[in-house]
Amino acid sequence: MTVNGPRPRHVIIDPFQESAYANAGWDVLRSAGLDPVATLMSVPSSIALPRLLSEGFVADAAFVDGSHRFHEVFVDLYFLRKIVRPGGLIAVDDVWWPSVHTAVRYFERHLGWTAISDAFRGAPIGSGPHGQGEQEVRCKAYRLPEMSFEPPFQDFRGF
Numbered sequence: 001m002t003v004n005g006p007r008p009r010h011v012i013i014d015p016f017q018e019s020a021y022a023n024a025g026w027d028v029l030r031s032a033g034l035d036p037v038a039t040l041m042s043v044p045s046s047i048a049l050p051r052l053l054s055e056g057f058v059a060d061a062a063f064v065d066g067s068h069r070f071h072e073v074f075v076d077l078y079f080l081r082k083i084v085r086p087g088g089l090i091a092v093d094d095v096w097w098p099s100v101h102t103a104v105r106y107f108e109r110h111l112g113w114t115a116i117s118d119a120f121r122g123a124p125i126g127s128g129p130h131g132q133g134e135q136e137v138r139c140k141a142y143r144l145p146e147m148s149f150e151p152p153f154q155d156f157r158g159f
């Protein structure tokens with residue numbers, strides 16, 4: 001997540017960066033000279049995101065490519081909606097997986113997230129969220145509504 005302005009900040013969340021990836025991503029970031037503006041949080045996003053929220057952290061944009069389990073993606077999006085400023089961007093990788101796609105769809109259908117068409121160009125990938133042979137793009141970007149709102153629970157529809 002990068003916060004714009006005079007003091008840009010990039011927060012990376014990855015509990016397995018050292019144990020599973022030997023810090024490869026963090027080392028690339030350091031070799032690019034970006035570590036002064038970057039923070040690595042080595043805990044699951046379900047722990048890191050509420051922590052950032054309670055610290056008052058506000059982001060312009062977020063990129064989600066962590067756990068691909070439905071409940072963990074849903075929790076990521078739940079907290080990112082409160083951390084990314086109104087009108088900000090949330091990009092999600094691997095939306096062609098049903099677990100990821102279904103989580104994102106709730107936010108599109110109920111909370112006013114708008115997919116930005118052609119945000120990511122490239123060849124379609126995968127077999128679509130319902131496994132019916134349709135081709136899906138790999139990454140999608142969503143713009144949050146300019147005004148945050150909470151829908152009445154009575155308006156809930158299956159997603």
Ligand SMILES: C[S@@+](CC[C@H](N)C(=O)[O-])C[C@H]1O[C@@H](n2cnc3c(N)ncnc32)[C@H](O)[C@@H]1O
Binds near residue numbers: 014015017043044072
């Ligand atoms: C598919 S990799 C993508 C990494 C990176 N975005 C890239 O494209 O190279 C998924 C990453 O999510 C991390 N991850 C897995 N579970 C996570 C969780 N609960 N919270 C945060 N990150 C998680 C993994 O350690 C891994 O680094």
